[in-house]
């Protein structure tokens with residue numbers, strides 16, 4: 001399988017995050033991507049390429065220009081204001097947003113949907129390169145070079161809205177890939193999000209769209225981040241009514257419940273009539289993950305790969321979360337190998 005992976009992700013080096021009332025070492029460390037790349041390379045079954053720079057147009061198709069300007073300058077603005085440490089939001093704007101504040105601390109909260117995530121020197125470069133991997137994977141599939149491609153994205157993207165960062169996410173790679181597919185000949189695209197956390201950013205971006213389906217299985221938001229979105233009664237609005245589907249699962253959900261939910265989501269995607277699936281692949285549902293309360297095993301990811309391949313559609317896979325150093329490489333490898341092996 002074709003893999004797009006940019007070494008530029010290393011420029012994004014968050015030092016800490018705010019969680020449980022304390023600043024702790026950031027979960028999204030550069031080692032994550034290296035561990036996944038290493039596990040894939042060990043199999044000898046994957047072809048790695050650096051993404052070609054396809055520019056800002058596909059990113060602007062999802063994110064507003066004022067947000068992109070903020071993201072690319074936030075670190076410098078923070079320093080210019082004489083503030084120490086890494087830029088992070090201590091407040092967030094309500095919705096709909098009022099006027100944009102002028103002082104950088106207010107500006108950051110205006111563009112944030114949660115408060116744990118920092119913007120460091122190099123974050124913009126890392127996020128831009130990560131989005132380019134997603135765009136390259138979408139282009140690879142839509143130009144008929146293969147039925148599937150994997151974008152080894154870091155930082156991840158699915159918590160990021162059109163104008164709000166958060167949850168370690170700055171540019172919504174899956175949304176950018178889905179929109180790229182729509183803009184290049186795909187009539188209907190579905191996003192299947194199997195990360196442990198609900199993709200609140202992706203859902204918000206496509207909530208009122210009839211041409212992009214968003215389906216997610218995730219930890220019950222009553223118990224876990226992002227807490228305020230991801231409930232089963234969120235099903236879309238306007239012309240996008242019934243094009244969002246959320247299947248939250250309770251603590252200790254194992255392979256059987258998780259795979260049954262994926263099967264249900266694939267059924268809905270088939271009824272929707274999608275010709276392409278973008279998979280938001282988080283491997284944090286694994287039982288060893290420090291952020292998960294699920295009991296999914298490495299074999300569970302293999303079985304998920306089989307199920308998705310059996311849907312028989314072109315598939316673009318986007319890396320999202322996963323924080324267990326021992327499990328993330330084997331889980332991603334098991335998923336992608338099963339997907340590749342199952343193609344008819």
Ligand SMILES: [Zn+2]
Pocket residue numbers: 195196197282284320321322
């Ligand atoms: Zn996650």
